[in-house]
Amino acid sequence: LQLASFHSISKGVVGECGLRGGFVDLIGFSDLVKDQIYKLASIKLCSNVPGQLAVGLMVNPPREGDISFRKYAEETSNIYDSLRRRAKKLEQVLNRLPGIFCKPIEGALYAFPLVSLPPKFVQEALDSGLNPDTKYAIEVLEKTGLVVVPGNGFGQRQGTYHFRTTFLPPEDTFEEVLGQFSVFHENFMHSWT
Numbered sequence: 001l002q003l004a005s006f007h008s009i010s011k012g013v014v015g016e017c018g019l020r021g022g023f024v025d026l027i028g029f030s031d032l033v034k035d036q037i038y039k040l041a042s043i044k045l046c047s048n049v050p051g052q053l054a055v056g057l058m059v060n061p062p063r064e065g066d067i068s069f070r071k072y073a074e075e076t077s078n079i080y081d082s083l084r085r086r087a088k089k090l091e092q093v094l095n096r097l098p099g100i101f102c103k104p105i106e107g108a109l110y111a112f113p114l115v116s117l118p119p120k121f122v123q124e125a126l127d128s129g130l131n132p133d134t135k136y137a138i139e140v141l142e143k144t145g146l147v148v149v150p151g152n153g154f155g156q157r158q159g160t161y162h163f164r165t166t167f168l169p170p171e172d173t174f175e176e177v178l179g180q181f182s183v184f185h186e187n188f189m190h191s192w193t
Helices: 031-042 051-057 069-096 118-129 132-144 170-192
Strands: 003-008 022-027 161-168
Touching: 003 118, 022 031, 022 051, 069 170, 118 132, 132 161
Parallel strands: none
Antiparallel strands: 003 022
């Protein structure tokens, strides 16, 4: 069994967007393959110093007994608690909207809700040469400034429509973001039915 596991400092507890750094752990690969991957990685520019420091902290966080451990554990717990609250809130709001079904959000930082697009809208999108969920995502962006990613790039079943969204907006603005999306979607559904 071979496994390549990737991690970036822009995700997870460290979550430092803009810093560049990460690592890959290769399990079950021959030394020859590992050497070639190392060579390829080495010819690229290395990450900047802050990125290198952040990777070091990510792979070697404070441990119990370290001066900063209590603060690290508290901040980590607060981050996870906030992500859980926002994931649950997003799921609840999406499931209250007409024509949207969202399964429980159990991992990653995304939701992939199923959206039942009105037949007239689907036909107009197809007539204009767009996937219906792409046209929907464009309308969300144009009307709200919010970005959702069309589901057609993720291998959805034929005749179904989805979008990918995230629950990363800060908790103090999350209600506003959800409100903007909800108003858009309700108006959208009303105008096409």
